[in-house]
Amino acid sequence: MVKSFSRIAVASAALAATLGGVTTPAFAAESQILTTDITVNIPNRGKMVFHDDGDMFEVCDTNADGHGMTGYLKNSDTGRILLLLTDGGDAGCDKDGWNVDNWPSSYQMQLQWDGGGPAAYSALFNE
Template structure:
């Protein structure tokens, strides 16, 4: 009888541990927690904005020579602009660093300076 109760208790702890790990992972994904780099792109190949988690660097690239540049912004969950990067008219992409923390959520916004609607990333943090 005692062996059965001990086995039942051990099995219960194992199941609870697996379930707790699953819930934590699911909650992290639903909250938009950053797991790796992020990238958003404008339609028609006009430009990109990339967040490189290693070093917390944001890069904006104008990828189409059409006479208009692209603008990227990073905003926090209070809708305050933290980073503004413009690229266009020169070779290469423009970059800026910003330390993305765990206590706020952030969103990247990318726009083509020729008038199309903005593209937004999901909300994320570290």
């Protein structure tokens, strides 16, 4: 009878370890999603900023070179563009709000200089 309880305890411990291994990667992936203010830059061109307090996005053209900046907010799960902001040809930055949801949705900002070249991407984030 004692041996049966020992086998049950060992089997239970093995099951708990297996289940723990299954849930740990999902938790690790979730913990890599940022939940604070985020900035993505193209040096000497411009930036895109997410202000977590109020879910406000802003795109700034920081170089008067005749080309503006375009910022996109994408749902990284679906690839859908949720917000499009442009700035250029005027002083200051252009802003717009978008309600960023909580997990499991995640988002990514993409910033493009309208004169060409590679885009800059933020880390994944949500609220």
